Amino acid sequence: MTLILEAAVLGVLTGGVYALMASGLTLIFGVMRIINVGHGALVILGAYLSFVLWRNMGVDPFVSLIVTMPVMFILGVILQIVFVRPLKTDREALSVLVTYALALGIEGLLGYFFTSNYVQITAWYDTASFPVGDFHITYVYVYGFLLCLAILGAIFLMLYRTTFGAAIRATMLNRTAAQLVGIDVDRVSAVTFGIGMATAAAGGVVFGITNAFNPGSHYDLISRLLTIIVLGGLGSLRGAVIAALVMLVIQDITAVVISPVWAAFVFFVVLVAVLLFRPQGLFGITVRDRV
Amino acid sequence: MKRATNTRVLTAGGLVLLVGLALALPAIAPDSATTNIAVFTMMYVGLATAWNIMGGYTGYISLGHAGFFGFGSYALGLLLARLAIAGGYTVFLFVPVAGLLTALLAAAVGWFALRTRAATFVIVTIAFMFMLQLLAENLTSLTGGGAGLGFPNPRWRGDFYNIPFYYAMLALALLALVVSWSIRRSKFGLGLLAIRDDEDKALAVGVPAGAFKLTAFIVSAALVGMIGGVYGYYVTYIYPQFVVDPLIGISMVLMVFLGGLGTVWGPVLGALILEPAQLWLAYNYGASRLYLVLYSAVFLLVILLMPQGILPSLGELIARRRARLAGTVGAAP
Numbered sequence: 239m240t241l242i243l244e245a246a247v248l249g250v251l252t253g254g255v256y257a258l259m260a261s262g263l264t265l266i267f268g269v270m271r272i273i274n275v276g277h278g279a280l281v282i283l284g285a286y287l288s289f290v291l292w293r294n295m296g297v298d299p300f301v302s303l304i305v306t307m308p309v310m311f312i313l314g315v316i317l318q319i320v321f322v323r324p325l326k327t328d329r330e331a332l333s334v335l336v337t338y339a340l341a342l343g344i345e346g347l348l349g350y351f352f353t354s355n356y357v358q359i360t361a362w363y364d365t366a367s368f369p370v371g372d373f374h375i376t377y378v379y380v381y382g383f384l385l386c387l388a389i390l391g392a393i394f395l396m397l398y399r400t401t402f403g404a405a406i407r408a409t410m411l412n413r414t415a416a417q418l419v420g421i422d423v424d425r426v427s428a429v430t431f432g433i434g435m436a437t438a439a440a441g442g443v444v445f446g447i448t449n450a451f452n453p454g455s456h457y458d459l460i461s462r463l464l465t466i467i468v469l470g471g472l473g474s475l476r477g478a479v480i481a482a483l484v485m486l487v488i489q490d491i492t493a494v495v496i497s498p499v500w501a502a503f504v505f506f507v508v509l510v511a512v513l514l515f516r517p518q519g520l521f522g523i524t525v526r527d528r529v
Numbered sequence: 530m531k532r533a534t535n536t537r538v539l540t541a542g543g544l545v546l547l548v549g550l551a552l553a554l555p556a557i558a559p560d561s562a563t564t565n566i567a568v569f570t571m572m573y574v575g576l577a578t579a580w581n582i583m584g585g586y587t588g589y590i591s592l593g594h595a596g597f598f599g600f601g602s603y604a605l606g607l608l609l610a611r612l613a614i615a616g617g618y619t620v621f622l623f624v625p626v627a628g629l630l631t632a633l634l635a636a637a638v639g640w641f642a643l644r645t646r647a648a649t650f651v652i653v654t655i656a657f658m659f660m661l662q663l664l665a666e667n668l669t670s671l672t673g674g675g676a677g678l679g680f681p682n683p684r685w686r687g688d689f690y691n692i693p694f695y696y697a698m699l700a701l702a703l704l705a706l707v708v709s710w711s712i713r714r715s716k717f718g719l720g721l722l723a724i725r726d727d728e729d730k731a732l733a734v735g736v737p738a739g740a741f742k743l744t745a746f747i748v749s750a751a752l753v754g755m756i757g758g759v760y761g762y763y764v765t766y767i768y769p770q771f772v773v774d775p776l777i778g779i780s781m782v783l784m785v786f787l788g789g790l791g792t793v794w795g796p797v798l799g800a801l802i803l804e805p806a807q808l809w810l811a812y813n814y815g816a817s818r819l820y821l822v823l824y825s826a827v828f829l830l831v832i833l834l835m836p837q838g839i840l841p842s843l844g845e846l847i848a849r850r851r852a853r854l855a856g857t858v859g860a861a862p
Contacts, residue, residue, distance in 0.1 A: 273648050275592075275655075324833055331590045332836055334651055335786065338592075338779055339828035346821025354818075453818070457775060461659040464652040472648060499667050506660035509653065513641045 244373040245494040249487030251379040252448070257482035258386035259441035259459075260466045261393060261475055262434030268410040268473030269430040272322060272333035278460030279341035280435055284310055284442025285451055286348055289359050299359045299443050300381065306443070307436040314435030318428045341456060348453035356450040364447050382444035389440055390479065393433070397475070406430060410473060458502070465505045469512060551699055555692045564691035566808055568763060571698035572756055573804040576777075577784040577796035578705040579752035582712060584782065585791035587745045588725030589643075593654030594753050595778030596661040597631050601754025602761035602772040603665060604630040606678045616681035621697055624758045631754025632747050639746040643739070646728065658773060665769035677768040680761055694763045701759065705752045710793050712748075721745055725791070753781075780807065787831050789840030798839055803827075 263277045287306040291297040297305075321340065325332045363377035397403035408416040409426045417423050445451065445459070466485055470477025485505060493501040554567055576598070584590050605620075605627040614620060642653045665672045672678055685693060712718040720741045723731035732738050761767045781796075784803050789795025807824065814820040835842060 267648070271648075273651060321829065321833070325836070327836060330648055332786075332832055334590065334592065335779075335782065335832050336829065339825045339832065342776075342779075342821050342828070343825030346818045346823075346825060349818030349821065457659065461656050465656050468649055468652050499663075503660060503663055503667070506656055506663075509656055510641050513644050513653070 240372045245490040249490035251383040253483035253486030254383040254386040255444045257479040260478040262437035264467040264478040266434045276337040276341040278456035279344040280438040281442040284439035285446030306439045310435040310439035311432040314432035318431035358450040359446040570804040573800040575702035575705045576781040580781045581796045583749040586721040591654040593658035596658035597750040597753045598757035599773030601757030605758030627758035628751045628755035632751040635747045635750030662773035789838030795840045
């Protein structure tokens, strides 16, 4: 029982990190109607950026975000302008291929510079822990959770309390209408892609401290993130956050109760179950999209 | 009228020439390096053609076809192991059985995956592929897990080694082409195209969209599964991450897009261009990870510069020239 409780707590804490990574992905879908298959690779890229700062200059991984998040933001804006914006026809299908190609390119470059050996970022808080009742929680999970909570909070504030956030929401609702009322949707799209990349950088740091990773790690990550945003309803930020928390709790409990090797499998089981029995979605948001 | 018959004769002649060339290839260039390239190229001609039936005609982009490829591979390997079939030509007789099993899997996957459309469908197929990879790794008592699964050794050797595999791949590629071509010319194919253009309208005019989509999905997957089976026998040892390989899945998609999505011959052209190029890149830059970078660069160039694909672009060019010629002829008194 303690084990299950511990798994649930851990699931919530890591779920926060997945929520942050998935929020970028679902925002990008909402604004541009594209599936960014390269999101996992960009998370790994963020992890490697922090890894380099930490290994070569001894920068604390959380502090390194001050550098990596703006860098990834700018990179995201550039990627959007160069690779996503030119797609005019058949956007949805072509964008999948373009972002897939970006993922392969990033994987290749990372492999060239860092080889395919696994690395991990370490710090004092990745082993130190504090007791909670019958079990111990490692500090890094709490710090990571708080970081992601703060960034998610900032994103929600930006979306619902600023004019630019209103422009993003308007573009998500109806691109053409947003254009008609004078919103520069191209600029909104580029900035949203940048925000998505910045969240990938933040998610990448926590991922890089809690997991050993190599350039190929993005495949595993992206299949989980994509499942999360489908379960939460494509384009729904709230749905993505809830789905991430729920899925990670289920995953971590499965790892304890059944076996860690089956943990990732529950993503697929839940996805299939939802499609079969609740096609209207887990949280009242429809999973079947009409395009 | 005359032009139509002329074109038909030309097309038939070209086809006979192409098939003849493909049949005679091992006699022209029998060295194993060339025939190895030929095996893989033929494999991708088949894969791209099969993928196009779902992705091109029906408009449902599946990024999970590598799952069916790997499943077919494992199905054949396990069948041979369980029935204790020795290496030899008889192995090829079991390839259709692997195809049948893949068809069953596709029916099950299609049952829930086809409840979604567009972006969600793409994501569900990606998830399916990774879960299949995970199953192959985790069901160690069945698949051997990460240790891999061995195929019986073929009895033939030396320079001749690749040639039976080449003809097997050629046969499957031709089968895929015949299937694709006859679907394109049938009422069923018209229904698929209608679904691609507007599924709700297609439903409204009486196209049984659900049954049509599922049929296309099953046919496409079964062909891919059979090709996966032959691939497994060719490489003799398979591992989960090398047969359920996302790169195989995305390669067939890219070939279709390069040649021309939804055309009969586009996937063939795309495979004939890209697979030898891919093998060349892997051979020269495979050791360093630059191979992936170059591959992704080719990929981006194709999508950004020629989103329509070669054949439709060419077709447009010819149509425009014809229109101009017709215009000048018509203008003369």
